[in-house]
Amino acid sequence: MMPRLQEIISQFQQVDGGLLPLLHEIQSAFGYIPREAEPEIAKALNLTRADVHGVISFYHDYRRAPAGRHVLKLCRAEACQSMGSEAQAKALLDHLGLNWGETSADGRITIEAVYCLGLCATAPSALFDDQPIGRTNADRLITLAEAAA
């Protein structure tokens, strides 16, 4: 992990305000932000470890542990609520026996909340890995989650 980490850090060392792009790159390489990265980033960017930790913990996107092999994000914002998203989400979570933010025991899938994907005229909306899904219904969500390998 360390050589790859150092390589990414050095890439962003000279970038103005480069901490967020740096963290995005680390997450895209490792799937999360490893704790070991914090002191390394702090040293390279001349920040305190608290500064770095504070930024990582502030933003909803950064993970402190790897997610499941697939991530299904369900929109919980108002436009999706107006089309019944909450009931659909509950049906899916009950079916999988999960709560928001949890990963199935077999590590197959993580279910997360998202607040607006900008697909508000084809609601309810979801994002399955990188694939946007509009006009969802509970059956479709359950089928999708079951098919995820």
Add this chain to the structure above:
Amino acid sequence: MDIFVPQDMAAIAVGANQVAEAIIAEAKRRNMPVRLIRNGSRGMFWLEPLVEVATASGRVGYADVRADDVASLFDGGFAEGKPCGNFLGLIENIPYFAKQTRFVFKRAGVIDPLSLDDYRAHGGWRGLENALSAGPAAIVAAVKASGLRGRGGAGFPTGIKWETVARTEASQKYIVCNADEGDSGTFADRLIMEADPFALIEGMVIAGIGVGATRGYIYLRSEYPFAITMMNRAIALAHAGGMLGPSINGSAYGFELEVRVGAGAYVCGEETALLDSLEGKRGQVRAKPPLPAIKGLFGQPTVINNTISLASVPFILAEGASAFADVGYGRSRGTMPIQLAGNIRHGGLFEAAFGLTLGHLVDEIGGGTQSGRPVRAVQAGGPLGAYFPPSMFDTPYDYEAFAKCDGLIGHGGLVVFDDSVDMARMARFAMAFCAHESCGKCTPCRIGAVRGMETFDKILAGIDVHNNMSLIEDLCETMKFGSLCALGGFTPYPVLSAIRHFPEDFVPAPLRHAAE
């Protein structure tokens, strides 16, 4: 034979990629010389996937196309634009489209978003050319004269921001585009970036020349992966085409532009939180003054404008400030991309001059609810906007008229709810959302939203409802007047409007059950 299938994220969410693949496969099987163009969306999302075919008399459309339909469409002569399937006729004659005044979105869905030739052929870069010959002072004067107001929500005159930055001396100034479009029910920024990315680039370059800034950033939310890819590709193409870089279109002006991706914090849509986030910090709101126009990004004078504000600039410079200012209502000049969303039949983007009534937009243009049930509430302006009951549908769509009703236009979203909505739950959600997204800097927002959510839980459980409702009203006063930014300061709008206009949803639980 030119066939258009949108590459817009919403179109793809309802199957546009599968349709595009099926069209290519079917054309190949039939040995037909089809050219497939991935345009942006026209914004008529209820018709997506909306496939268009170029004919001698214009482009005709086919609504709600599925991959399975493609073979039978070819049988029906769809590749020649013949009526078959969900044939819509000429796109430009669809009433929803024909009723619009498309200034900012005129190319959206028409062109290949990544074709510089298409962009130029449809009036692109004309604003920039005029700007280059007119010079900085005339650019700022034109934006001021257009009456353009910030489309992100605050409605502050864009020209005044530009003038302040232009007048402030500094070795480095910045143009920052706020593309952190987090309001539920809005997608105008996403649509313009995916359908006409060069328009945003052109607007930012003009802003740079106008105020003397040589660097720009687009702060784009991570929830918009397609827009991120599109903007990055468009920036590379504009660079290669000499419209970005050290010499814009051969002139002495230079401008560099970069996309920075957000990390899932709604509050970063607030301009000072956005600037902190761009600097690599926690996205916390700054106290004003100093204004970003004086001390913004990295402490330098910064124009920070919403995506649509910046994308409106090429039109203003190309057609003249008066062409923009001549339409509108009261002090709301020009057009607004209104976004009809949620439980609505004709959901999509509707660009129109200010002044239509809310009821006209929801009932006539939007066609009422998708569920077919009566409209009960419309939330205008995102999660910090007020809920309007149908009895207020005569309100004209105008910044001042909405403010007079304790509401806001915000970024132009309208989310429609039918009569199954529980307004006490929506009021609780407003507090929960604020608690979830608070940056934590000021107490009324950080603590107030959590207490508001807890108090609503008691109300929903029927505990001491009368006193708890008074507590909510009091808390809303504190949040409204004591918060540092609009997140805590405007959360009372949805809460209090829900209470005021839908009091029957806030009675003690036993009565609620009895009423049902």
